[in-house]
Amino acid sequence: AQTVTQSQPEMSVQEAETVTLSCTYDTSENNYYLFWYKQPPSRQMILVIRQEAYKQQNATENRFSVNFQKAAKSFSLKISDSQLGDTAMYFCAFMKHDTTGTASKLTFGTGTRLQVTL
Amino acid sequence: DTGVSQDPRHKITKRGQNVTFRCDPISEHNRLYWYRQTLGQGPEFLTYFQNEAQLEKSRLLSDRFSAERPKGSFSTLEIQRTEQGDSAMYLCASSPLGAPRPLHFGNGTRLTVT
Numbered sequence: 418a419q420t421v422t423q424s425q426p427e428m429s430v431q432e433a434e435t436v437t438l439s440c441t442y443d444t445s446e447n448n449y450y451l452f453w454y455k456q457p458p459s460r461q462m463i464l465v466i467r468q469e470a471y472k473q474q475n476a477t478e479n480r481f482s483v484n485f486q487k488a489a490k491s492f493s494l495k496i497s498d499s500q501l502g503d504t505a506m507y508f509c510a511f512m513k514h515d516t517t518g519t520a521s522k523l524t525f526g527t528g529t530r531l532q533v534t535l
Numbered sequence: 536d537t538g539v540s541q542d543p544r545h546k547i548t549k550r551g552q553n554v555t556f557r558c559d560p561i562s563e564h565n566r567l568y569w570y571r572q573t574l575g576q577g578p579e580f581l582t583y584f585q586n587e588a589q590l591e592k593s594r595l596l597s598d599r600f601s602a603e604r605p606k607g608s609f610s611t612l613e614i615q616r617t618e619q620g621d622s623a624m625y626l627c628a629s630s631p632l633g634a635p636r637p638l639h640f641g642n643g644t645r646l647t648v649t
Contacts, residue, residue, distance in 0.1 A: 452637065464638075469635065522591065523568075525577030526577050527575075
């Protein structure tokens, strides 16, 4: 079974600053995918960024980037130029590459509550 | 793309009553997932469907829980004889086939059992 650990329950960052959210995971799988989801107070989960384990290059999406360390089973999210709208719960999630070559279920961490302040 | 729709948004029920939630996935999304999220926790997987077939069920899904997706479109999640521990947000998500396809989540149904 896979587990995902987010060791920072809460974090705070000032507007325009950079913040890094940590995530570690445990798996015996070699082929898998990692995701960061954002859940604003409205409660709808929104995909932020994803990373395929077979890719060495770290994924980036505008102000969001990841530091993927496969050997260390670490997958941190960096948010640059933080904005008030980034205030939300952030969940790290793991998805294994199943035998049919299609997506399977997501396993989530417990989340990090990020507060962006003025 | 109208998004994943869940109904109702909120449900308050008394212990012992049955409740049913509905999820309408994004059209043409073959996979549909149910998750449960309690306050301050990440979503926990309950079950998922590929078209009308239920492919996996979590051990969290006790005998009081049943999910269906009869025509491979919308899905229902029923909880029988509700308990206070069932109080949670129930999230539905859908995705197309192929890997990896990120899940698209609905707004959830918040269940309160009194």
